[in-house]
Amino acid sequence: MDLSMVVIAGWNAVLARLSGQDDIIIGYHDTGLYGPVSGYQADSSNIIPLRLDLSGEPSISQILERVRKTAPSPMDRTGFPLGGTNEITGSPLFQVAFQWSQASLHSAIPFQAEIELQFQMKDNEVVGSIQFHSGLFNPDTIERHVGYLSSMLQAIAADNNEISEWQLPGLEVVHVNASCNIAKFDLNLTLYESDNEITGGLSYSTALFDRTTMERYVGYLSSMLQAIAADVNQPVTSVDLLSQAERDLVLGKWNETERAYPTDLCIHHLFEQQVERTPQATALVFNEQSLTYTELNERANRLAHHLIILGVRPNSLVAICVERSFAMIIGVLAILKAGGAYVPLDPVYASNRLKDILADASPSIAVADATGRATLGEAVSSMTVVDPNDLQGTDQRPESVESTAPSQLVRNPHVPGLIPPNLAYIIYTSGSTGKPKGVMIEHQGVVNLIHGRPESFGISTSSRVLQFTSLNFDHSVSEIFSTLTSGASLHLIQDDIRLDQHQLWKYLMKHSITH
Structure with missing residues (x-):
């Protein structure tokens, strides 16, 4: 061979x-x-x-x-x-x-x-021929190239071997030094x-x-x-x-991904630590309004204490069906602080799909606003439903916690038995291969995920992060908690902006979104 x-x-x-x-x-x-x-x-x-x-x-x-x-x-x-x-x-x-x-x-x-020139002097004249690759050139092109060469040689001869400005038929010619x-x-x-x-x-x-x-x-x-x-x-x-x-x-250096992370903390604990570091920094932005880290934490604590009194314990499943607003993030944090695992139900999803998820997960408590209640309808008739918007005022308290001092309601709750291996949330698959399946995720897995994420993605206290994906999509976990555990600002947007590329672009530019 x-x-x-x-x-x-x-x-x-x-x-x-x-x-x-x-x-x-x-x-x-x-x-x-x-x-x-x-x-x-x-x-x-x-x-x-x-x-x-x-x-x-x-x-x-x-x-x-x-x-x-x-x-x-x-x-x-x-x-x-x-x-x-x-x-x-x-x-x-x-x-x-x-x-x-x-x-x-x-x-x-x-x-x-691809082009080969052969010339010789004969009787004080230059004569020769050109051979060319017929797959790349045709005779007309080669004849044109010969004309260019002739013009070049004449220009060189006329200017004492120095190339000056010269013209070719139908072309504007500029002399440059170029690599071949x-x-x-x-x-x-x-x-x-x-x-x-x-x-x-x-x-x-x-x-x-x-x-x-x-x-x-x-x-x-x-x-x-x-x-x-x-x-x-x-x-x-x-x-x-x-x-x-x-x-x-x-196999070695690129896979040196092992990083120490707090194995004794839950997701909301990382958020609470950030509240202590940057209490007055902007945590949430929605519809031209904002909440500081302290304000967000206190509102989440108020709802968390209410959920605890209603019976939420570690690994309790709590559905959340709230339109995109402050209440959505407050509800998620409150469920985690109470020890529960949230089951997201985006009200823009088909009601039949949401009802199937409810039937499979069987939570006894739901956090739902007016939109969520209307979407779920009779599916929550046998459940205890809490509207997070009813608890957002600083002086508002539900009857179940009327005897509790207001100062206690805004403090971080302590839940006995709540540990990192407990469930944090259950997110259901799309169901593309059949019936949607619930995936159970523990606190420790999310803490491991988000602990090094701000450093990897350059998220800092000056960052402005867009919360773009649906709460039903697991990427929302990274968007929310990578931001709220790093001191950055989380920007929520309404669905009409989120689904319109022109409005979305205007929002990104107006608010200087970094991530």
């Missing part, structure tokens, strides 16, 4: 590994054997698509055999109109090219030229075989790749070729392409 075929097999195997695909097409460019022939270099080259199937967990030897069967014969390497084919298909047949050249010991190895090192494909691997060694390089689109990535790709190819030389019977997918340094980086 020709050495170039071995390299093609290795390069395709690397591309398959990088892309995750097993059907690879590259542009194959074999410039053939060069040598001095009457002072000229003979070139029978062309570039053609080469397709290789790497499916089925093949061994290296099987891939080599597939390359042998797929590789074109010398006669196949001529007359392929690449440019015309691209025009027909509307997209390139391949984005990665492989160029292979052989050289004699007495000749240099030129790149294949242009990649014609996303990736182009060029290799030369000479003096019992292989040398070459990898050109690439700088809009897609950087030098470090290309150096890694070259390393992958080297590892693959070494594996081919060592054992052709091994499965190609078993070849280890990573260098030891990259292996240590990917």
Whole structure:
């Protein structure tokens, strides 16, 4: 088998590994054997698509055999109109090219030229010819290029070899110094075989790749070729392409994610600690109104004490069906502070879905505003329903806590037996595979999630975070608690703004939302 075929097999195997695909097409460019022939270099080259199937967990030897069967014969390497084919298909047949050249010991190895000029002096005149790639150019284009060259030479001669302003028909010309090192494909691997060694390089689109990535790709190819030389019977997918340094980086350093977090605290405890650190900072913003951390905490505590008297204990399930407002966040915090686990019911969801969730979770208490009550209807007729808006005034107290001093109602409640392994919430899946299923999440898991999140996402006391997702979607947990445990401001938006991209953009700009 020709050495170039071995390299093609290795390069395709690397591309398959990088892309995750097993059907690879590259542009194959074999410039053939060069040598001095009457002072000229003979070139029978062309570039053609080469397709290789790497499916089925093949061994290296099987891939080599597939390359042998797929590789074109010398006669196949001529007359392929690449440019015309691209025009027909509307997209390139391949984005990665492989160029292979052989050289004699007495000749240099030129790149294949898409346009080749040959000139000589004859009777005080310059005469010559142009050869060009018919798949890329047509005679009219080449004639136009000859005219440009003639104009350039005349300008040089007229200005004593200094290029000044000059004109071309129908064009505005500006003289610039430009590099000609242009990649014609996303990736182009060029290799030369000479003096019992292989040398070459990898050109690439700088809009897609950087030098470090290309150096890694070259390393992958080297590892693959070494594996081919060592054992052709091994499965190609078993070849280890990573260098030891990259292996240590990917498997070691990038996975050093272990961080210490408070294992003795629940979610609301982290919020209460933040209240002590930034009591007067803005915690919530909604409909041009705001609450400080102290105000939010006191309102949540007032509702939490009421829920405790109603019988909420650790692991008690409490439904919450409240439209987007201060009451939504107050209700969530209050349920957690009381020791319960909240079951979110977004009132914009279909009422049948919400009723199915209620029937499955079977909570005995629900936190619901007027909108929530109307949405749930008879489904909450047998439940104790608390409207969080009835408890937001500083002097308002329900009859059940009338005997409790007002100062006690705003203090953080102490719930015996409430520990991090207790449930924090139950969120139901979308039901795309059938009936929605409730997923039970404990405090300790959420504390682990949000403890390092502000640092990872750059959330600080000066941040303004948008609470965008529905309470029924688990990402809302991160939005709410990553913000309220870092001293940042949480911005709630109404659904008509949330679902209108133009209004949403205006809101983001007006309030300088950072996250």
